[in-house]
Amino acid sequence: MANRIEVALKPGSRDARGERIKREIEHFLHLDVEEVCTxxxxxxxxxxxxxxxEQAAAGPFSDPVIQVWAIDRPLATGFDFAVxxxxxxxxxxxxxxxxxxxxxxxxxxPCASGAGVYYSVQYLLKGRLSVADVEKIATGLLCNTLIQRYTILSAPDFAGKGGFPVAVPKVSGETKVEVREIDLEVSDDELMRISKDGVLALTLDEMKIIQSQYRDPKVLAGRKEFGLGAxxxxxxxxxxxxTWSEHCKHKIFAGTVQYEDEQGNKQEIKSLFKSFIQRTTKDVRERMGEKDFCLSVFKDNAGVIKFNDKHSLVFKVETHNSPSALDPYGGALTGIVGVNRDPFGTGIGSKLIFNTDVFCFADPFYAKPLPSRLLHPRRIYEGVVEGVEHGGNKSGIPTVNGSLVFDDRFAGKPLVFCGTAGFMPAVVNGLPGYEKSIKPGDLIVMTGGRIGKDGIHGATFSSEELNENSPVTAVQIGDPITQxxxxxFLIRARDKGLYRFITDNGAGGLSSSIGEMAGECGGCRMDLAKAPLKYPGLNPWEILISEAQERMxxxxxxxQIDEFLAMAVRFGVEATVLGEFTDNGVFHMLYGEQTVAWLPxxxxxxxxPPMQLPAxxxxxxxxxxxxxxxxxxxxxxKQLLSALNICSKESVVRRYDHEVQGGSVVKPFTGVANDGPSDAAVVRPLLDSxxxxxxxxxICPRFSDIDTYHMTANAVDEALRNYVAVGxxxxxVAGLDNFCWCDPVQSDKTPDGAYKMAQLVRSNQALYDVCMDxxxxxxxxxxxxxxxFYDGTTKISxxxxxxxxxxxxxxxxxxxVTMDAKRPGDIVYLLGKTADELGGSEYLALSxxxxxxxxxxxxxxxxxxxxxxxxxxxxxTVASCHDLSDGGLAVAAAESAFAGGFGVAIDLSRLLWKGDAAGKNDCTLLFSESASRHLVTVHPEKRDQFEAIMSGNCFASIGVVTEGQELSITGLNGGTVVKADLVELKEAWQKTLREL
Amino acid sequence: MKQTRAIVITGNGTNCEMEAAHACRLGGFDEAVIAHIAEILSGEIRLDDFHFLNLTGGFLDGDDLGSAKAQANRLKNAAVVGCDEKLVEQFTRFIADGKLILGVCNGFQLMVKMGMLPGWDGNYLNQTVTLTHNDCGRFQDRWTYLQVDSSSPSVFTRGIDKGIYLPVRHGEGKFLCDSDATLARIEDGHLAVLRYSGADYAEATMEFPANPNGSTNAIAALCDPTGRLMGLMPHPEAFVHYTQHPRWTREELPEEGDGLILYKNAAEYVRNNLV
Structure with a gap:
C-alpha cells in the first residue's frame, strides 16, 4: 500500500516559497490572495x-527545528482552497x-524494483477566490500541465475527503514491446502523412530517397540475412x-544556395558551413602558421585550443529554444546541463570551468494578447532564469558571463544560449587530450541516467516551427546531481585510462551518439533490450531516440571493462554494456535476438543530397x-538607462554563482558598490598560476532589421572589443558562432524564405570577412x-x-582592467571614431x-x-575601460561614472568624427552606436606613456573624472547637454528589473 | 616531524573541493587530500588518517530534501565496506580525538543538520538549529562584511581584528534556533563566531543585502564550545588571494585574502596540538 508523508512548516516559520507564490499570483494574474502556505x-x-x-518522516524528510510531519493524515488547516x-x-x-x-x-x-517515492507540493490558498480563480492559479502559475498534474480541493471537499487521496504517478507499463514495419510503397501524400503524423520532420524528397533505398536489391539482400523484409x-x-533532422544534420548550412544580391549578381554557394565558417578557420590558421593554437575544431562536441604547454581549453555554446518555449524551467535546465556534456565529452574528457548564458525574451511586462499556445514572456523569463540557475549552481560551475536581450518577436520563441568551457590536460595517458579513437571490438557502454519516454522527438520537433501540436514528450527535465x-566518476576513469572514446547523449539520444561513434570505426552492433529503462514498456525505437538526460x-x-564497471558501482553510477563496435559498415540494432534495424x-x-535553397x-x-x-x-x-536592453540585470546575475571554483578575477559586477556591469569575464583555471x-x-539582433551583414560584423566586433577591454x-583568442534564425526555406508557410536565406548568406559573408581581419x-x-511560431493564423518569426x-x-x-572610473583627475579618452550611425540603435528604438x-x-x-x-x-597605463555598445557614449560614460562613484565631465567637441559632417550633432555624438569604441580612463601620471603607446591610432582625450557626483556633458555649442546626479542615473539603470 | 594532513570530502554534489584543498595548502597544511565519499565508504580512505576535515560548499544531492538533508542521512546511516562500523562512527571518533572540522556553506548546513553544531555536552548528533531559505526567497551571490566575536572559542578566527569580508553564495542560509533557550546558550557561550555587519564591522545588521538571508541575530557562523568545530555560510576558501576581491582593481589590498586566516589558524593548531 502507498503512504503519504506530509511535511509542513511550524507556526511562526516563514514560508518564503508561499510568499513568492502570493506575489506572483497578484502580479501575474491580478488576483488578491490573503495568504499562500506550502x-x-x-x-x-x-x-x-x-x-x-516514521523514521523517514522525522529524519531525511523533515527539519525538526522548523517543520512538523504526518503520515497518511493531512496537516493543512486554515485555507479556502488546496492545490x-x-x-x-x-x-x-x-x-x-x-x-x-x-x-x-x-x-x-535497497528499494525493491518498481518501488518509488514521488514528490509533490501542496499549496494552501486563503482569500476570496472562486473555483475559476483557483483553476487559473493552478494552470497559469503553479502547474505546467505538460509535465505536471494537479488536484484542487475546496476546504469543505478537503474536510469531507480527509485531504488528498494517495495517488501514485507510476508509469503503467502495459504497452507490449513491438517493432512495426512501415510500407513506403504508397502515394506521395501518404508518404508525407507518415512523416507528419510521426513527427519525423522528413520532406517528401527525403521520404522518396528512403523509399528508393528500400528498392535496392543489394540492400534487400543484406536485410534478408538478418530476417528483415523490404x-x-x-x-x-x-x-x-x-540522423537527417535539421537539428542534427544542419541541412540548411550544408545546402546549395543560389544567392542573388541587390545588383542582380548571382552566385552559387555550396554549403555555407564549408564556404564561410570552415574556410574562416582554415584561412586564419594558415596565416597564423607556427602561432596557430587550434587543436581540434568542428569535429568534436566542442572546439579545443591551446592554453599553455600543459593544458588545453574547450568551449561550446548551444541553444535550447524549443523546449524552453514549452517548459521554460525544464527546457533551460536541460539546456545548461546538456551543454555541460559537450566539453565533458570532447577529446578524452575535460573538467568544466565556467558557464555562459545569453537569453533573448520578449518584454516581461508585455501586455498585449498572445496566441494561446504561447506562455507569457514573464513566465518564460522566470522559468528560464530559474532553470539555468539550478542547472549551473548545482553543477558547481561558475556562470561568469551573459546577457539578456529583449525584442517582442522573441515571444514566438525565446532563445536560450548556454555555453560551457572545459579545461583538459594537454596529454592524458601519453596521448593528446583532444584526441580519441575507437577500435572494432571495443564495447559500447552507456553511463548515467536511465532511458524513458522523455525527450522523444526532441531533434525532429525542434526542426519544425512551434505549433499547436508540438509533442509533450519532447520536453525533458535535467538532473544535475546524477550528472x-x-x-x-568519469573524470577519474579518464585519468586511469579506462575508456578509449567518450561522447554525450544529446539530441537524438543513442541513435545520434552511437551512430556518430560507429562512424569512427565503421559500424556497430547494439542490443537495445540491454539498455536500462526508467520504467518498462518502451518500444525499441523509443529506446534508440529517447533524449533522456545525463547520459554519456x-x-x-x-x-578494461571489469575495472570500469566496478568503479562505476563504487561511485554510485549506472554503467551498462550495450554491444560492440565493428568495422562491417552497418549500424546494426538488435532487440534481444531479433534484428530491428540494419542500416548501411x-x-x-x-x-x-544537399538541399537547394534560393536566396x-x-x-x-x-x-x-x-x-x-x-x-x-x-x-x-535616463530613459535609455532604464531600457530593457541596457538596464541592470543584477537581480538575475546575483542568482548565479559566479565564483565557485575560486578562480574569479573579473566578476560580472564591479566598482565601488559592486554593481557596475563588467564587459567580460576573467577566470583563473589554475589556482596556483x-x-x-x-x-x-x-549579440545585436536589432541590426538585422537593416542588414544582417552589419549585424554580424557588429556582433563579432562587440565580442572582441569586450574581450580586449578587460585585457x-x-x-x-578564438570565436564561436551560434546562429538562431527564422526558417529561411522558401515555402507556403514561409513566402519570404529567399529573403531570410539571403540574410543568412550575408551574415556568413560578414563572419568570414571580419574574422579574417x-x-x-x-x-x-x-x-x-x-x-x-505558427498556429495557422499568427506567425511570429x-x-x-x-x-x-x-x-x-x-x-x-x-x-x-575593469570598467569603473577609478580616481578623480583621471583623463577620459575615447578610442575610435564616432559617426552618424543611429540606425537600429537603442536611441531610435525609444521612439x-x-x-x-x-x-x-x-x-x-x-x-x-x-x-x-x-x-x-x-x-x-589603463585605469579603467568600458566598451561602447547599446546607447553609445552617453550610456557608457554614465555606467563608468556611477560604477566608480566619481563624476565624469565630457566635452563632445573633442570627439573624433568619421564621415559626413552634416550628421555630426550632440544627439549622434551621444547615442550613436558606432563600432569598435572604448571609453578609457588613465591616471595623469601615465598620460604620456599611454598616448605614446596609442599613437598612430584614432583616439582623443574627451574629458576628466571628477570628485563631484555627477555626469556632465558639454555639447558642440558649449552648452551643457547632459547633467545628472549619479544616484539618479544609477536608479534609472537599476529600477527596471530590480523586482524580477 | 609528522605531516599535517587535511581532507576535503567530495561527491554527491559538493562543488568547492578544489579551492578548499588549495586554501588548506596555502594555509600551511603539508597535505590536502580531496577524497570522494565513495572512497571513504569503500574503506580506501579513512578519516582517522587526517587532522582537519573540510566539509565544503555545494548542493549535496541537489538539496532536494532541504539543504544537505540527504547527505546527513547518508553519513548517519551508511556503513563502511570491510569493517564493522558506520561512517558516522569515524566522524564522532574524529571529534573525540580533538581534531578540527570546518563546514562551509553546504558543509555548514550538513553540520547543523547532522547535529554536530552547536555540539553541546559532547553530543554531536543532536540537531537544535537549522539553516533555511533566505528571506528574499532567492539564491544570492554577493560579498558580505562579517563582524567577528573576539571572545569566541573558535580556533579558526584567532587573530582577526574586527572582521573579514567574504562572499556568500547560497539559497538557504537563514540561521534559526529551535528555541530562545538555544539562542541564549549560543550567545552566552560566544558560539556565534561571525555576524553579517556593515562595512566598518561595527554593528551586526538585519538589513538586506548586508545580511543576505535574514539570519537570527545576523549569525553567519557557529562553533562548538571547544572551538574546534566551526561552520559558516560565507566562503573563506573563495578569498585567499587579492584578485578574488570584487574591487581589487581599485583598492590597495594585501596579497592574502581575508579567508586564508581560517586555514592558517587550522594548520597552526594542528601543528601545535595534533602532530
Whole structure:
C-alpha cells in the first residue's frame, strides 16, 4: 500500500516559497490572495514498516527545528482552497529520486524494483477566490500541465475527503514491446502523412530517397540475412529521421544556395558551413602558421585550443529554444546541463570551468494578447532564469558571463544560449587530450541516467516551427546531481585510462551518439533490450531516440571493462554494456535476438543530397527619422538607462554563482558598490598560476532589421572589443558562432524564405570577412534554424540572431582592467571614431524607429587599435575601460561614472568624427552606436606613456573624472547637454528589473 | 616531524573541493587530500588518517530534501565496506580525538543538520538549529562584511581584528534556533563566531543585502564550545588571494585574502596540538 508523508512548516516559520507564490499570483494574474502556505508531500510506494515510515518522516524528510510531519493524515488547516501539484508519470522527479535513495540508506536495504517515492507540493490558498480563480492559479502559475498534474480541493471537499487521496504517478507499463514495419510503397501524400503524423520532420524528397533505398536489391539482400523484409522498421525510419533532422544534420548550412544580391549578381554557394565558417578557420590558421593554437575544431562536441604547454581549453555554446518555449524551467535546465556534456565529452574528457548564458525574451511586462499556445514572456523569463540557475549552481560551475536581450518577436520563441568551457590536460595517458579513437571490438557502454519516454522527438520537433501540436514528450527535465556524480566518476576513469572514446547523449539520444561513434570505426552492433529503462514498456525505437538526460556513451576496451564497471558501482553510477563496435559498415540494432534495424552507415551519413535553397537580397528601406535638435538630453539618457536592453540585470546575475571554483578575477559586477556591469569575464583555471581565461560575447539582433551583414560584423566586433577591454590577448583568442534564425526555406508557410536565406548568406559573408581581419579562428558553433511560431493564423518569426562568443587568454590576470572610473583627475579618452550611425540603435528604438544608418565596422583600424590598447594594458597605463555598445557614449560614460562613484565631465567637441559632417550633432555624438569604441580612463601620471603607446591610432582625450557626483556633458555649442546626479542615473539603470 | 594532513570530502554534489584543498595548502597544511565519499565508504580512505576535515560548499544531492538533508542521512546511516562500523562512527571518533572540522556553506548546513553544531555536552548528533531559505526567497551571490566575536572559542578566527569580508553564495542560509533557550546558550557561550555587519564591522545588521538571508541575530557562523568545530555560510576558501576581491582593481589590498586566516589558524593548531 502507498503512504503519504506530509511535511509542513511550524507556526511562526516563514514560508518564503508561499510568499513568492502570493506575489506572483497578484502580479501575474491580478488576483488578491490573503495568504499562500506550502507543504511538501512524499508519496511512498514502498514496503516500509510503520516504524520506518516514521523514521523517514522525522529524519531525511523533515527539519525538526522548523517543520512538523504526518503520515497518511493531512496537516493543512486554515485555507479556502488546496492545490496539490506533482509530476506526471514518467517525468524526471529529482526530489522523489533523492527521497528514494534516502529511504534505502535509512533502512539499509535497497528499494525493491518498481518501488518509488514521488514528490509533490501542496499549496494552501486563503482569500476570496472562486473555483475559476483557483483553476487559473493552478494552470497559469503553479502547474505546467505538460509535465505536471494537479488536484484542487475546496476546504469543505478537503474536510469531507480527509485531504488528498494517495495517488501514485507510476508509469503503467502495459504497452507490449513491438517493432512495426512501415510500407513506403504508397502515394506521395501518404508518404508525407507518415512523416507528419510521426513527427519525423522528413520532406517528401527525403521520404522518396528512403523509399528508393528500400528498392535496392543489394540492400534487400543484406536485410534478408538478418530476417528483415523490404519495408523499413520503425526503428530504422526513426533513426534516419533523427540522423537527417535539421537539428542534427544542419541541412540548411550544408545546402546549395543560389544567392542573388541587390545588383542582380548571382552566385552559387555550396554549403555555407564549408564556404564561410570552415574556410574562416582554415584561412586564419594558415596565416597564423607556427602561432596557430587550434587543436581540434568542428569535429568534436566542442572546439579545443591551446592554453599553455600543459593544458588545453574547450568551449561550446548551444541553444535550447524549443523546449524552453514549452517548459521554460525544464527546457533551460536541460539546456545548461546538456551543454555541460559537450566539453565533458570532447577529446578524452575535460573538467568544466565556467558557464555562459545569453537569453533573448520578449518584454516581461508585455501586455498585449498572445496566441494561446504561447506562455507569457514573464513566465518564460522566470522559468528560464530559474532553470539555468539550478542547472549551473548545482553543477558547481561558475556562470561568469551573459546577457539578456529583449525584442517582442522573441515571444514566438525565446532563445536560450548556454555555453560551457572545459579545461583538459594537454596529454592524458601519453596521448593528446583532444584526441580519441575507437577500435572494432571495443564495447559500447552507456553511463548515467536511465532511458524513458522523455525527450522523444526532441531533434525532429525542434526542426519544425512551434505549433499547436508540438509533442509533450519532447520536453525533458535535467538532473544535475546524477550528472555530477557521473562526471566525478568519469573524470577519474579518464585519468586511469579506462575508456578509449567518450561522447554525450544529446539530441537524438543513442541513435545520434552511437551512430556518430560507429562512424569512427565503421559500424556497430547494439542490443537495445540491454539498455536500462526508467520504467518498462518502451518500444525499441523509443529506446534508440529517447533524449533522456545525463547520459554519456563510451567505447571501453574489453580488457578494461571489469575495472570500469566496478568503479562505476563504487561511485554510485549506472554503467551498462550495450554491444560492440565493428568495422562491417552497418549500424546494426538488435532487440534481444531479433534484428530491428540494419542500416548501411554510408546511407545514414551520406545518403542525403544537399538541399537547394534560393536566396535573394533586397535591402530593406526604413523611414529615415528626422531628429529634432534638443537643448538637453538628460531625460533621454535616463530613459535609455532604464531600457530593457541596457538596464541592470543584477537581480538575475546575483542568482548565479559566479565564483565557485575560486578562480574569479573579473566578476560580472564591479566598482565601488559592486554593481557596475563588467564587459567580460576573467577566470583563473589554475589556482596556483596567474594565467587566466577571458570570455566575452556580442549579440545585436536589432541590426538585422537593416542588414544582417552589419549585424554580424557588429556582433563579432562587440565580442572582441569586450574581450580586449578587460585585457584579453589578441595572440590567443578564438570565436564561436551560434546562429538562431527564422526558417529561411522558401515555402507556403514561409513566402519570404529567399529573403531570410539571403540574410543568412550575408551574415556568413560578414563572419568570414571580419574574422579574417581579426585573426579569429572559429572553433565550434551551432545553428538553430526554425525559430518561428505558427498556429495557422499568427506567425511570429524571431529577428535573425547571431551570438558570437570569444574565448582566449590573459597572460597575467593581475593586469586585468575593469570598467569603473577609478580616481578623480583621471583623463577620459575615447578610442575610435564616432559617426552618424543611429540606425537600429537603442536611441531610435525609444521612439519605435529603426532608421537605416547602421554602424559599420572598420576592422583594419579597429584591430590595430585593439593591439595598441592591449600593449597599454600590459604596461599598466589603463585605469579603467568600458566598451561602447547599446546607447553609445552617453550610456557608457554614465555606467563608468556611477560604477566608480566619481563624476565624469565630457566635452563632445573633442570627439573624433568619421564621415559626413552634416550628421555630426550632440544627439549622434551621444547615442550613436558606432563600432569598435572604448571609453578609457588613465591616471595623469601615465598620460604620456599611454598616448605614446596609442599613437598612430584614432583616439582623443574627451574629458576628466571628477570628485563631484555627477555626469556632465558639454555639447558642440558649449552648452551643457547632459547633467545628472549619479544616484539618479544609477536608479534609472537599476529600477527596471530590480523586482524580477 | 609528522605531516599535517587535511581532507576535503567530495561527491554527491559538493562543488568547492578544489579551492578548499588549495586554501588548506596555502594555509600551511603539508597535505590536502580531496577524497570522494565513495572512497571513504569503500574503506580506501579513512578519516582517522587526517587532522582537519573540510566539509565544503555545494548542493549535496541537489538539496532536494532541504539543504544537505540527504547527505546527513547518508553519513548517519551508511556503513563502511570491510569493517564493522558506520561512517558516522569515524566522524564522532574524529571529534573525540580533538581534531578540527570546518563546514562551509553546504558543509555548514550538513553540520547543523547532522547535529554536530552547536555540539553541546559532547553530543554531536543532536540537531537544535537549522539553516533555511533566505528571506528574499532567492539564491544570492554577493560579498558580505562579517563582524567577528573576539571572545569566541573558535580556533579558526584567532587573530582577526574586527572582521573579514567574504562572499556568500547560497539559497538557504537563514540561521534559526529551535528555541530562545538555544539562542541564549549560543550567545552566552560566544558560539556565534561571525555576524553579517556593515562595512566598518561595527554593528551586526538585519538589513538586506548586508545580511543576505535574514539570519537570527545576523549569525553567519557557529562553533562548538571547544572551538574546534566551526561552520559558516560565507566562503573563506573563495578569498585567499587579492584578485578574488570584487574591487581589487581599485583598492590597495594585501596579497592574502581575508579567508586564508581560517586555514592558517587550522594548520597552526594542528601543528601545535595534533602532530
Amino acid at each position: 507543504l511538501d508531500v512524499y508519496t511512498l510506494d514502498t514496503d516500509l514498516t510503520k516504524d520506518e515510515l 496539490e501539484v506533482g509530476f506526471r508519470p514518467g517525468v524526471t522527479d529529482n526530489v522523489g529520486r533523492t527521497a528514494r535513495e534516502a529511504v534505502a540508506y535509512l533502512t539499509g536495504r 519495408k523499413p522498421t520503425d526503428v530504422e525510419l526513426e533513426c534516419l529521421a533523427q 555530477k556524480r557521473m562526471f566525478d 556513451s563510451l567505447a571501453v576496451p574489453p580488457e 552507415m554510408d546511407f545514414m551519413h551520406e545518403g542525403l 535573394k537580397w533586397i535591402p530593406p528601406q526604413h523611414e529615415e527619422p528626422v531628429l529634432e535638435e534638443k537643448v538637453e538630453y538628460t531625460d533621454d539618457l 596567474f594565467e587566466g581565461v577571458v570570455t566575452a560575447h556580442g 584579453g590577448s589578441l595572440d590567443l 581579426y585573426n579569429l579562428p572559429l572553433i565550434s558553433g551551432k545553428d538553430s534554424m526554425k525559430n518561428d 524571431i529577428p535573425p540572431t547571431l551570438l558570437f562568443s570569444v574565448i582566449g587568454k590573459i597572460d597575467d590576470t593581475r593586469k586585468a 519605435g524607429v529603426i532608421g537605416n544608418k547602421i554602424p559599420k565596422v572598420d576592422t583594419v583600424k579597429a584591430y590595430q587599435r585593439y593591439k595598441a590598447y592591449h600593449d597599454a594594458v600590459n604596461q599598466g
